[in-house]
Amino acid sequence: MTPSQFEKENEPRWQRLQQLLREVESNPKTAGVEEIPQLFRQACHDLSVAQHRMYGPRLVGRLNALAITGYRTLERRISGGWERLAQMIFKEFPQAVRGERGLFWFCMVMFWGPFLFLAAWTPFDPEWAMSILGPDGMIQMEMMYGKGTSPHDYMREEFGSNFGMFAFYIWNNVGIDLRTFAGGLLGGVGSIIIMLFNGAHLGAAVGYVHHACNPETFYAFVAGHSAPELMGVVISGMAGMRLGLSLVKPGPYDRKTALVLGGRRALILIAGAALMTAFAAVIEGFWSANPFPPFVRYAVGMLLWVVTLGYLFLSGRERPHAP
Template identity: 55%
Template structure:
C-alpha cells in the first residue's frame, strides 16, 4: 500500500477524531462523544503503523498532533483536577454513603445512643460527666455556657478572632476524622473507640450544661455547625469500619486485596467527611459566635440539618441513573 492509499483509507478516522475533539474542547460534546476513546485508540494505531512504514513526515506529524490533543482531552476529562474533585464530592461521596446505608445507620445509632443516654443521666448523676470532663473541662464549659456567658466572648478571649478559631476548629475536626478512619485498620476497633469516646464526651457536655449551665446558650451555639460536623464524624467512622471489616472478613479475596478494595470504597467517604467537618469549622468560627436572637440561630440550624440530609439522600442520583 502506497502512502497515498494509506492516507486515503484512514483519513475519515482522522477527520472524525478532529470533529470529536473540537466539540469537547468547546465544552459542547454531542451524544456521539462516547466514540472518542475508541477513535483515539484507532488513530494511535494509525500513527504506529505510519511510523513503522516510514510514511511521509506530513502524515506522521499530523497523526502525532491528533494523538497529543486526544490524550490531553481524555486525561483532563478522566483524571485529576477540580472537575474530578467536584464530582467526587457531589456524586461519588453521597452515592458511597447510600451504598453503605446499613453501616451509616449502625454508626449513627452507636454515636447518638450513648451521647443521648449520658446527657439524660448526667443531671441526676453529674459525677459521671465530671469524671469524663475533668476539672479543666468543667471550668471551660462553665466559662462558655454559664448563665451569664456568651460563646462569642469566649472565642474572642481564647482565640482573638473568628479566623483563629476557624483555624483551630478545622485542624481539630479533620484530625478527629482521620484518627477515626485510621483506627479502622485494627479490625475496626480503633474507629469504634474514637466514635464512642466522642459520643460520651458530647453527652457529658450536654448533660453538664443542663446540670450547671444555660442549655439555650449551648443549643444556639451548636445547632448549625453540628449538622456537618457530627455527620462527618459518623461517616469517617463508616470509612474506618469498612476497612476494618475487610481485614476481619476478606471473603474469597486475599486479605491484602480485600484491604485495597475497601480502601478505594472508603476514600470518597473519608474525603467527603473531611470536607463536611471543614465546612463545620467555617460555621463554628464565623457564624456560631454571632450574638443573634435564638429564633434566627435555630432557623439557620434547622436549614443546615435539612441541607445535609437532602444532600446525602438526593445528590448524585441523576448521574447514577444516566
C-alpha cells in the same frame, strides 16, 4: 543558529508533544500524559524564540498552532478537575454513604447511643460529667455557656480572631475524623471505641450544660454547625469500619487485596467526611462565633440539618429514564 538547525534540534520534543495531544484526545489517561505541561512550556518558549529571531511564518505558525492545541488541552484538564471534584461531592460521596447502609446505621448507633444516654442522664447524675469531661472540661463549659457568660467572648479571648477559631476547628475536628478512620486498621475496633467515646463526651457535655450552665446559650452557639460536624463524625466511623471489615472479612480475596479494595471504598467516605467537617469549621469560625439572635441561629441550624440529611439521602440518585 539557523531556522533549520533550530527545527532539527527541537523536532523530537515537538513531535512528542503532538503525539501526546492526539492520544489524550481519545484517552485522557494515556501513558505519558504527565509530560504535557513541561513539553507545553518548552513549546511556548520555542515559539517566543522563533518570533524573536524571525525564523519565518511557516515555523512560527507551526509552533503557534502547537501552543494553542496544548493550551486548550490543559484548559480542559483543569476544568475537568473541577468537574471531577463536583462529581465526587454531589454524586459519588452520597452514593457511597447510601451504598454502606448497614455501616451507616451501625455507626449512627455507636455515636448517638452514648450521646443520647448521657445527655439525658448527666443532668440527674453530674458525676458522669466529672468522670468523662474532668474538672478542666467542666470549668471550660461553665466559662463558655454559664449564666452571664458568652461563648463568643471566650472564643475571641482564646483564639484572637474568627480565622484563628476556624484554623483550630479545622485542625481539631478533621483530626478527629482522621483518627477515627485510622482506627479501622485495628479491625474496626479502634473506630468503634473512638465513636463511643466521642458520643459519650459530647453527650456528657450537653448533659452538664443542662445541669450547671445556660442551655439556650449552648444550643444557640452549636445549632449552625452541628449537622455537618456530627454527621462527619459518623461517616468517618463508616470509613474506618469499611477499612476494618476488609481485614476481618476479606471474602474471596487475600487480606492485602481486600484492604486495597476496601480502602478505595473507604477513601471517598473519609474524604467526604473531612469536607463536611471543614464546612462545619467555616460555619463555627465565621457564623457561630458572631452574636446573631437565637431564633436566627435555630432557623439556620434546622435548615442545615434538612439540607445535610437531604444531601446524604437524595443527592446523586439516578433519575429514572422515560419509557
